[in-house]
Amino acid sequence: MTTKKLHILLIEDNPGDVRLIQEMLGKVKKEYSLEHAGTLAEGLDKLSKGLFDVTLLDMNLPDSSGIDSIPEIKKISPKIPIVMLTGFDDEETAVAALHLGVQDYLIKDRIDRTLLLRSLRYSIERKRTLDALVESEEKYKSLVDNALTGVYKTNLDGDILFANHALTEMLEYESPEELMSLRAFSLYRTPEERNNLIGTLQKTGKVTNYEMEAVTKTGKPKNLLLSLTLIGDVISGMIIDITDRKRMEETIKHQAFHDILTGLPNRLLFLDHLVLALKQASRDHHMVAVMYLDLDNFKEINDSLGHASGDELLTAVAQRLKTCLRDSDTIARLGGDEYCILLSKTDSEDDITVIAKKTILAFRQPFVIDDHTIHTSTSIGISLYPSDGNDPEALIKNADMAMYNAKKRGKNNCQFYNPAMNTRALERMKLTNSMRRGIKSGELVLHYQPQVSLDTGKVRYAEALVRWQNPETGMLAPMQFIPLAEESGLISEIDEWVLRTACAQNREWQKAGYSEICVMVNLSPRHFQRPDFMETVSDILEETGLPSQSLGIEITERTVMKDIELTIPSLTKLSKTGVRFCIDDFGVGYSSLNYLKKLPVQMLKIDKSFILGLSSDPDYKTITNAIINLAHSLKLKVVAEGVENEDQLAFLQILRCDEAQGFHFSRPVPADEFVRFLQ
Structure with a gap:
């Protein structure tokens, strides 16, 4: 069986980097073909004329820089996988590029042939998988549309002229006749919302995929998807109940950025918040603090009472920690019995110390889990921006090191990071x-x-x-x-x-x-x-x-x-x-x-x-x-x-x-x- 050769477009202005990529792919010519463009404009032209399986895109081109090239490529070839090439290890840019649809992100001085080939294969396969999922989801949506569609007609004055049984059941009325006895205004959140839709219909003749919130006869909130057509003075509408879909979307979104056990933000969301806090701090010239918390003697508690009780304790700790913080602060569970707190705007170390001590005091009250009274405490490490680091990972790492120093000093206390701390490294x-x-x-x-x-x-x-x-x-x-x-x-x-x-x-x-x-x-x-x-x-x-x-x-x-x-x-x-x-x-x-x-x-x-x-x-x-x-x-x-x-x-x-x-x-x-x- 002959394997299809993959066609790669390399958009790169540096001749040395071009030669390096060519050499890496030279040994696998039977599997890959490489075409080169020295500018974004040339690359866009080639994309518009040729069929490529993947694009290798340099971050800094003569006619484009940073992640600005990505949307331009997406306009010409929306489905092509993109692998970014950069000379800098910039986590923030990498995250931004991935959000724009880039499949992978490679640092030039760390690339070898194995890594490059793996990245190309991964990017192509991942894009194909995502496209297949989108196609599958569209087919599924079509089935749901046909099965759960409510149909109705109204005139411009708001009289409901027709309603089918699907819509009647959707809105929890006894019969279509009962629903038709209402005015159409009552189906909308406000009269203004319906008036705006009427205005759009009178201009364009139709409205498609309009999402709205409604309340059923029994008072239940519903998320509905409307498609409306105006013919003469009669509005024909189709309504789909997307309440479950919206709830599932929110659940999936929440689980991607939150810890399943405690409901707190996870490491990914914490990093996002920290990146934003550091940007604002750099602009406004104020401090940011990262507090790294670890429960003392959690292993013994977990081993003696079992994992279920241990998990309940972790959840109870999360709830109690929330009471110690300001609305502007962020608390996350990083894993195990470790939590991280972001104090996004602080004026002095004294203010931070007050919050840390308040947190420690919160553990004086024992926790009651499954009829067991559990006494535990916490050790806290603190790092500060800008004195202890300028990037999220450095601040978290240094706060972690300070936390281990707090453990060493007898637990149940807080310690600020200082450069002399290498205790944990030596212990490891x-x-x-x-x-x-x-x-x-x-x-x-x-x-x-x-x-x-x-x-x-x-x-x-x-x-x-x-x-x-x-x-x-x-x-x-x-x-x-x-x-x-x-x-x-x-x-x-x-x-x-x-x-x-x-x-x-x-x-x-x-x-x-x-x-x-x-x-x-x-x-x-x-x-x-x-x-x-x-x-x-x-x-x-x-x-x-x-x-x-x-x-x-x-x-x-x-x-x-x-x-x-x-x-x-x-x-x-x-x-x-x-x-x-x-x-x-x-x-x-x-x-x-x-x-x-x-x-x-x-x-x-x-x-x-x-x-x-x-x-x-x-x-x-x-x-x-x-x-x-x-x-x-x-x-x-x-x-x-x-x-x-x-x-x-x-x-x-x-x-x-x-x-x-x-x-x-x-x-x-x-x-x-x-x-x-x-x-």
Whole structure:
């Protein structure tokens, strides 16, 4: 099968950069052809005449600069993917470019051939996917338009001459006759709104896709979409109820910029607010403060009361923190038990100290969660603009460093950043060295959590979860050292140790007569990118004597989609040997259903955030039901993670979920304790 050659337009005035791009693509001439334009005008001319698959666009051209080139290209070729090229690492410009429809953003002195080719493929595929989604959405809208359309006629005086049953039901009236007894004015928010529409109709003869708000007979607010036509003195109208669509749009928009658990702004929205605050501060010459908060001893609370109570505490903390702030301030949850507060306009450090101390005092009142009285406190780090940094990331990083200094000083206090603070960097270096020694000296241990069949109650799967028995700090959970292991490169050694140890343990269980157990292991995304990934797994299976069908590997949606073209063949080859695969944390990533059908997976694990919300949010029940039905339609087993109580279990059984795991059954336990689940 011949692959279609991709045609690239490079708009770049620097001959050196042009030669560099040509050299990078020179080795793949069979796959790509490159055409060059030295100015925006020349590029626009070529776009208007030729068919290109993607455009590489320089940020600074002789006849255009910055992001001004993007709208011009969109006018000529609205659907072409654009990859920006720039010599500067400017996060604000990058965000602006992405908002204008750019698919990717590359810094010239950091480009290599692999990065360039990946960016080109990603940009083209992402644009095609977005176009397909738009087309699909338009088809869906057409179906809804035909099914839920209200029709009516009025005269210019406002008498309703006709109304169909769909409109009657939409506005919650008993019959068309009852609706026709009203004046058309009553359907609008104000008489002025209808008068303005009448004026437009008399000028143009029609109004299309006009969104308005109305109130039903029972007082419910409705979002309606109107299309009106004026013939003579009769207005014919079609009305679509878009209330659910508007609500969904608002929900999606809200979730993109807010933390699902607490409802607070997330990191992305916080950064947007911080960028705006810094612009205003630069113009008006005032200070901006970033406060980085971390709950003290949250891990102990979470471990003792369970994740559900821990999440309730995080939500309660968010509500209490709001009471400490001014209307102009922004509070966000960055993840875990970390929050960030933006004081967008401050006059002095004394004012900031007052707010910080008020925040600390707010924690003196204990929290009551599930009949438990919880005492906690917070440590706060503070950085200031312009003295501690001129960009958002620097201010957040320095406030984070100051927060760790507050922890070191006994917790439950606030500290301002100063340049001498390098404590955290030194501690991370120390922890990295300690981890390196710990891997070699056998300080890593595996605990196992049972995965229970909801039909039989039997355990046939055990998830292996790594812990670090650090001699200095005690037992550490993965979240306390795995991120650092990924940063330092030690994750590959840990992955291989986990895989070998889990396989060896399962072989021991099988020798003891428990032949049906399958051990599930989590591997880092980096492990799947290793060229020897399949060879490593095969060697360990042979070394330990474990049958391949007794090993399962859990992969996240993000890992799968990161390089889908490489992932599918690699997983398929390993799957043919008998190794099982499971999509972990399903529902919080961005899997394509098209690719999901192609992946050699046998199970999906529903993310625990959906299970947690089953008892409180109907949307989570709907989503969970949809995931289970989707998986079953693809002949996949479904596993629910994070089952904490009997109510969640009962609901999952009603939905015919296949397997479940969580604290309701057991915490992760050492191998010798896990045997009781096999008996």
